[in-house]
Amino acid sequence: MADGDLKLQQALALLKHYYGYEQFRPGQKRIISSIVDKRDTVGIMPTGGGKSICYQIPALMQESLSLVVSPLISLMKDQVSMLNNLGIEATFINSSLTEAQTRQRLQEATQGRYRLLYVAPERLESEAFVASMRVASLAMVAVDEAHCVSQWGHDFRPSYRAISPFLRQLDVRPVVAAFTATATPEVVRDISEQLSLCEPETVITGFNRENLNFSVILEQDKTNFVMQFLKDHSRQSGIIFAATRKEVDRLQQLLSQQGYAVGRYHAGMPDEDRNETQERFQYDDLQVMVATNAFGMGIDKSNVRFVIHYNMPKNLESYYQEAGRAGRDGDAAECILLFDGQDIRIQKFLIDQSQASPDWQAHEYQKLQAMVGYCRTTRCLKEYILHYFGEELTDPCNSCSNCRGNFDLKDITVMAQQILSCVYRVRERYGVTVIAAILKGSHEKRVLASGFHRLPTYGLMKARPQKEIVGYIQTLLADGYLQLSNGEYPVLHLQPSAIGVLRGEIQVFQKVVQTQQARSVDGPLFERLRVLRKQISDRDGVPPYVIFPDSTLRELVATHPATLDEMLSIKGVGVVKLERYGAAFLAVLREDE
Numbered sequence: 001m002a003d004g005d006l007k008l009q010q011a012l013a014l015l016k017h018y019y020g021y022e023q024f025r026p027g028q029k030r031i032i033s034s035i036v037d038k039r040d041t042v043g044i045m046p047t048g049g050g051k052s053i054c055y056q057i058p059a060l061m062q063e064s065l066s067l068v069v070s071p072l073i074s075l076m077k078d079q080v081s082m083l084n085n086l087g088i089e090a091t092f093i094n095s096s097l098t099e100a101q102t103r104q105r106l107q108e109a110t111q112g113r114y115r116l117l118y119v120a121p122e123r124l125e126s127e128a129f130v131a132s133m134r135v136a137s138l139a140m141v142a143v144d145e146a147h148c149v150s151q152w153g154h155d156f157r158p159s160y161r162a163i164s165p166f167l168r169q170l171d172v173r174p175v176v177a178a179f180t181a182t183a184t185p186e187v188v189r190d191i192s193e194q195l196s197l198c199e200p201e202t203v204i205t206g207f208n209r210e211n212l213n214f215s216v217i218l219e220q221d222k223t224n225f226v227m228q229f230l231k232d233h234s235r236q237s238g239i240i241f242a243a244t245r246k247e248v249d250r251l252q253q254l255l256s257q258q259g260y261a262v263g264r265y266h267a268g269m270p271d272e273d274r275n276e277t278q279e280r281f282q283y284d285d286l287q288v289m290v291a292t293n294a295f296g297m298g299i300d301k302s303n304v305r306f307v308i309h310y311n312m313p314k315n316l317e318s319y320y321q322e323a324g325r326a327g328r329d330g331d332a333a334e335c336i337l338l339f340d341g342q343d344i345r346i347q348k349f350l351i352d353q354s355q356a357s358p359d360w361q362a363h364e365y366q367k368l369q370a371m372v373g374y375c376r377t378t379r380c381l382k383e384y385i386l387h388y389f390g391e392e393l394t395d396p397c398n399s400c401s402n403c404r405g406n407f408d409l410k411d412i413t414v415m416a417q418q419i420l421s422c423v424y425r426v427r428e429r430y431g432v433t434v435i436a437a438i439l440k441g442s443h444e445k446r447v448l449a450s451g452f453h454r455l456p457t458y459g460l461m462k463a464r465p466q467k468e469i470v471g472y473i474q475t476l477l478a479d480g481y482l483q484l485s486n487g488e489y490p491v492l493h494l495q496p497s498a499i500g501v502l503r504g505e506i507q508v509f510q511k512v513v514q515t516q517q518a519r520s521v522d523g524p525l526f527e528r529l530r531v532l533r534k535q536i537s538d539r540d541g542v543p544p545y546v547i548f549p550d551s552t553l554r555e556l557v558a559t560h561p562a563t564l565d566e567m568l569s570i571k572g573v574g575v576v577k578l579e580r581y582g583a584a585f586l587a588v589l590r591e592d593e
Contacts, residue, residue, distance in 0.1 A: 007036050011057050018060075018086045020574030025050045027205030031177070032057050034201040035140065040176045042146070042191060044204040047181040047324030048211075048302075052079060055142035055177050059116050060088065062139035065109055067174075068118045070144045071157060074278055076118040078300040082546050083116065087576045092118035093129075110135040121148075121159040124166035133166075138174040141167065143195065146178035147317070150190035152363065155318070164196045176200075181324055182207070182317045185390045207320070207389045211327045214381040215336045215401035216374070218511055222310055222338045223254070229308065229336070230260060230288065235527070236305035237281075240290045241322055243311035243346050251310065252290045265291035282543040284534055293318060302329040302545040308336045312343035312375060314350065315367035316388050319374070329549035339375040341467050344368075344474075362486045369490075373478035376471070378402060378409070378509055402511075409509040413501065415461065415472045416508040420481065420498045422457035428493045431484070435492060436469040475510045525592050529553045532588050536581060547581060548572055560589055 011032055015021050024032070027043070028050055034041040035058040045051050059066035070076050076092040083090040091105050091114050109117050110132050123129050141163070143149070149160035167173055178191050178200075192200050217225060226240065242248045245266040252264035263277040263286040280286045282301055289295065293313065307326040313319040319337070327333030351364045374384050381400035383393040396403045422435050437444055438452045441459025452458055461469050473492070476482045481498045484490040500506035530544075530553065537544040548556075552572035561567045564582045568575070573582070 007061070008033065010061060011036070014057055014060050015053070017575050018088060019053065020568075020570070020572045020577060022571075024053075025205075027203050028054055030201075031203050034203070035175055035177050036061055038175050040197040040200040041178070042188065042197065042200050042202040043177065043179045044183055044188060044202070044207075045179065045181060046205070046207055046209045047321070048209065048328035048330060049181070049205060051144070051179040051181070054179065055140065056083070056088070056116065058140060058177075059142075062115075064139045065112070065114060065133075065136045066116050066140040066142065067133065067138050068116055068142045068144060069121050069124070069160075069163060070118050071120065071148055071155075071160075073120070074275070075144070075300060076120075078282070078543070080116075080118060081542055082300075085540075085542050085546050085576075086574070088116070089114045090116040090118070093123060094118075094120050106132045121157065121162050124162045130166065130169050134169075134171050137172060138170065140174050141176050143176065143178040145180055146191050146195070147180040147183045147187055149178075149194045150183075150187045151360070152184075152187050152190055155321070161194065164194065167196065182321045182389070184317070184388070187317075204391075207386055207391055208382065208393065209324065209327065210397075211330055211332050212323065212335050213332065213399045214323070214385075214397075215334065216381065216511075217336060217338050217401075218375070219340050220338070222340075223251075225338060226251070226255075226308060226310070227258065229306075230255070230258075233306060234287075236287070237284065237301070237303055238288050238306035238308065239295070239304060239322075239325055240288060240308045240310055241295070241313070242290060242292060243313075243343070245292060247310065248290050248292055255288065255290070260288055261286045262288040262290060265289055265295045267292065267294045282545075283537055284530075284544050293322065300328075301325070301543065303550040304328065304333065305331075305550075306334040306336065308334075308338065310338055311346065312337060312339050312371060314347045314364065315371050316374060316385060317367070319371065320385060320389075329545070329551040331551050331554065337375065341470065344372055347371075365490060366484070366486055369477065369484050372474050376474045376478035376511070378475075378479065378511055409511065411507060412472055412475065412510045413504075413507045415464075415469075416476055416481065416501050417504075418457060418460045419469075419473055419476060420494060420502055422455070422460075423482065423492045423494055424502075425455050425457055426452070429491055431489060431491050432470060432473050435473060436466050439469050440464070440466045442466075472510065476508070479508070481508070523557070525557050525589075526553055528588055528592075529556060529585065532584060536584065548577070548585075556585065556589060560592070561586070562590075 027045055031041055031043045031054040043051060043054055073094050073096055076094060080090050080092050093102050093105050108114065143163060148155050148157040150156060176195060176197055178195055240251060242251060245268045248264050248266050252262055255262040263281055265274055265277055281289045304326045307323050313322065323335035326335055347368050351361055370388055377384050380396040380403050382397040386393045418439060422438055437447050438455060438458055439461040441462040447453060477484065481495055481501060483493045483495055485493060501508055533544045533547050536547055549572055552570060555570050561570065564578060564586060567573050567582050567586060568578055
């Protein structure tokens with residue numbers, strides 16, 4: 001048998017023994033094979049696609065220590081807790097430990113006790129840590145959330161730039177594997193360059209999360225929508241993202257007063273309060289978390305059934321990262337974005353207030369426009385997202401709000417012609433605000449001083465609020481009839497398809513109203529299994545999803561195994577978990593017979 005086949009058999013045996021799965025997911029086998037063959041590797045996999053297994057399995061196949069660079073303490077704790085629960089020796093070193101604890105764990109790591117060691121990127125700048133890793137003779141360095149290394153990514157962390165210098169200080173360079181869920185082609189190239197990867201194998205498994213149902217809700221009362229949604233999904237776990245700390249505090253207080261078990265999370269809270277709230281959410285003591293984007297990468301909870309964005313995020317990378325917190329177990333989940341024009345102003349203000357370079361700001365404006373386009377488009381929402389990340393969806397998803405037709409279409413062809421004509425008559429030299437002002441018939445000084453009041457298009461839409469006119473322009477941008485230039489002051493440019501609109505050959509439509517339908521909830525047996533899981537969770541001090549994810553509970557309900565051997569065939573039930581939990585869950589199943 002070839003060496004590669006032997007390694008694959010070993011990897012599959014480890015997968016079944018520890019994780020309870022018979023086969024790898026798409027892309028996992030190729031990534032694992034590349035790492036085991038000592039090739040630097042970049043893995044771009046959607047959230048819930050099993051990135052951690054791609055470096056944990058190779059770590060188990062090596063004789064020496066593997067290092068995992070992770071951006072958040074909470075992520076490290078979650079991963080280590082899960083690994084230890086599976087019977088795998090792993091630990092972390094971060095600022096939550098005392099100096100004595102850090103020294104002890106470093107010593108144990110160099111002595112071969114652990115298979116995986118999780119650290120923050122800042123740790124790599126410590127001379128003492130570098131010296132210890134030389135002794136440990138690292139087999140692999142895995143970089144989680146690798147988009148953080150790129151200034152063009154959505155969550156740039158300068159500390160990630162310490163990884164490449166760290167690798168140069170080691171006596172023997174280990175294989176390096178970098179992983180992320182959301183990266184444009186530009187960011188993927190930058191990851192390889194900034195980490196100094198050696199002819200890396202790049203594996204992109206696709207960005208499509210088939211189990212996620214995307215919806216955009218336009219210009220509705222956001223608070224009323226959230227209240228009704230939680231009423232219809234009262235037993236489901238979810239996250240509500242808001243743009244500001246003030247909004248988070250307001251929503252959390254309001255929902256608490258309505259009797260919901262809801263926590264809050266933002267950077268203005270003390271560390272101990274954030275950690276306590278997150279842990280309560282992880283352990284299902286809180287149903288809902290209301291949070292700013294500070295919570296975006298800090299959650300590894302598999303049974304999140306919905307993510308609601310109360311405000312539009314700054315770009316699609318951030319949105320897809322945060323929405324991707326839902327449905328990590330592979331079961332259906334809702335990703336809902338509540339949008340109104342005020343969201344655009346908030347994000348523009350945040351970009352304007354940044355101290356970054358003009359090039360970076362221009363780049364952020366461009367990404368913001370793509371985000372607005374997502375909210376306004378009448379195309380398939382998944383198709384829009386995947387196209388942004390350089391991937392094409394061959395057929396509409398038939399599950400997003402646009403494909404389901406959860407809105408009314410308004411014919412705005414006449415308004416579109418007026419807008420496109422105005423852009424043409426000012427020779428494509430002005431932006432959204434000026435065009436809207438001209439069409440509104442504004443008496444602003446800049447409009448009159450430029451002679452725009454003498455244009456045939458001046459005042460054509462005077463009966464309409466300027467906010468409405470801007471919404472029409474955003475729709476034309478989203479559907480490709482107009483394009484904004486780059487730079488600090490972007491201007492509107494006509495696109496080839498605009499000619500057909502001006503000639504009356506193409507109709508233009510706009511979404512105006514959307515509704516959200518409640519989905520069915522799980523039955524009583526599933527709830528009894530959830531109760532048992534929570535009891536074991538409280539007893540063993542691990543989050544419920546670490547014991548079994550919701551998808552495993554649903555398969556137990558569907559297949560109703562009668563013996564422990566039959567339970568072992570359920571996805572997510574490995575040998576270790578069967579020994580620890582099998583009898584208890586089997587007893588509940590037998591009560592239902």
